[in-house]
Each structure stands twice: as C-alpha cells, then as structure tokens.
Amino acid sequence: MxxxxxxxxxxxxxxxxxxxxxxxxxxxxxxxxxxxxxxxxxxxxxxxxxxxxxxxxxxxxxxxxxxxxxxxxxxxxxxxxxxxxxxxxxxxxxxxxxxxxxxxxxxTGEEVITGTQFKKGDRVIVVNGPFAGVTGVFSSYRGDGRVIVNIEALGQFAAVNVHADDVEKLPEILS
Known part of the structure; x- marks a missing residue:
C-alpha cells in the first residue's frame, strides 16, 4: 500500500x-x-x-x-x-x-421486500422461535415464508418447518 x-x-x-x-x-x-x-x-x-x-x-x-x-x-x-x-x-x-x-x-417509506436466498445444502442456524440454536441443512422452501431445515442426529435426519426469517446462513468458517 x-x-x-x-x-x-x-x-x-x-x-x-x-x-x-x-x-x-x-x-x-x-x-x-x-x-x-x-x-x-x-x-x-x-x-x-x-x-x-x-x-x-x-x-x-x-x-x-x-x-x-x-x-x-x-x-x-x-x-x-x-x-x-x-x-x-x-x-x-x-x-x-x-x-x-x-x-x-x-x-421513501414504501414497502421493501427482502429475503435471503438459501440453496439446498446450505448450513443454517435457527435464530428465533422454539427451535432457536438448532443448526441444520437447508432443504427447501414451503411457501408462506416457511422453509424446511434438516437436522442430523444419530445418523438420521429430522426435518423442521420454520419461518424463513428465523433462519440465518452459517458463515462458511462455522459450517
């Protein structure tokens, strides 16, 4: 520099x-x-x-x-x-x-529509709601702002349906 x-x-x-x-x-x-x-x-x-x-x-x-x-x-x-x-x-x-x-x-004060685009396989963490703190893998969008997150435990997957606003992508360092 x-x-x-x-x-x-x-x-x-x-x-x-x-x-x-x-x-x-x-x-x-x-x-x-x-x-x-x-x-x-x-x-x-x-x-x-x-x-x-x-x-x-x-x-x-x-x-x-x-x-x-x-x-x-x-x-x-x-x-x-x-x-x-x-x-x-x-x-x-x-x-x-x-x-x-x-x-x-x-x-402007007008409505601004936002959202995070997750790709199948992205590592995510649930940040709000009853599943807060749970980490998993993004699976799919369900509509009405809902997403499916797969959580692995004991070699098996369980899926939860949560609001997209309650999920954040994990930084690649943590995933």
Whole structure:
C-alpha cells in the first residue's frame, strides 16, 4: 500500500447477530460515515400487532472509510463489529451508486421486500422461535415464508418447518 493514495469508499461491515444498532451508534460516535438501512415491518410476535423498524440487511452496516490502518482498527474495535466483507486480498468496496440507491429505497417509506436466498445444502442456524440454536441443512422452501431445515442426529435426519426469517446462513468458517 506504500505509495497508494487512500480514497474513501463504502464497505459492508459484518456485525454480531442483533448488534447492528450498537455498531451503528459506535461508529457514529467516532464521527465515521455510517449507514444502517432500516425498513418497517409488522412484528411477528403473536401477542402484539405493531410495526417495528428492522435492519434491511441483518448482520451488516455500511461504513465509509479510506482504510488507513488506524481507522480500520478503530472500526473493528467497535463492540459487535466482526469484519469488513471482502476477499483474501482485503475488504471489497461498494459503489457509491449502490449506497445512494439503498438510501432512496429506505427513505421513501414504501414497502421493501427482502429475503435471503438459501440453496439446498446450505448450513443454517435457527435464530428465533422454539427451535432457536438448532443448526441444520437447508432443504427447501414451503411457501408462506416457511422453509424446511434438516437436522442430523444419530445418523438420521429430522426435518423442521420454520419461518424463513428465523433462519440465518452459517458463515462458511462455522459450517
């Protein structure tokens, strides 16, 4: 990097599960450009029917940095920050136009439809509901936002039917 001119760009910062707001606030307190796109959805809790604001991309916030070593370390020292998304060569920047488009999308107040596309065989973990903490293998989509997850035990598979929002893909390191 010696001789390279550092230019500011947007990067996706992976966070611990449910730490998006903590990381967003921590970065903002350090006067860094940060963007946490949120959308309004209906709460899925059975005991109440209210609208709540949730991250558009659970587990991620966007930060604008030039990746100078000091700032890079400061970003990763934020409670709940895991790593900047990238390849073996380092973090990969995101085009300004992409971030601008996301800002427009979440700023309109219109419904934004999201979802994670799982592929058959993906290692997943159930993060909400009665099966929270269970790891398994994604099997198929059932419709109405439901998915089938196969759980292996004693050399046999058992399948559970859970809501797609309650399932997250395991990082490849953990799978």
């Amino acid at each position: 010696v001789g390279d001119i550092l230019t500011r760009a947007w990067y996706a910062l992976h966070t611990k599960s449910r730490f998006e707001n903590v990381v967003n606030e921590g970065l903002a307190k350090r006067n860094l450009d940060v963007f946490l796109p949120k959308i309004t959805v209906k709460s899925r809790r059975k005991d109440r029917h209210k609208m709540i604001r949730v991250p558009l991309f659970p587990g991620y916030v966007f930060v604008r940095t030039d990746l100078n070593p000091y700032e890079h370390v400061e970003i990763l020292k934020i409670t709940g920050a895991v790593r900047l998304i990238g390849s073996t060569r380092g973090p990969v920047s995101i085009a300004d136009a992409t971030i601008d488009s996301l800002k427009i999308m979440v700023g």
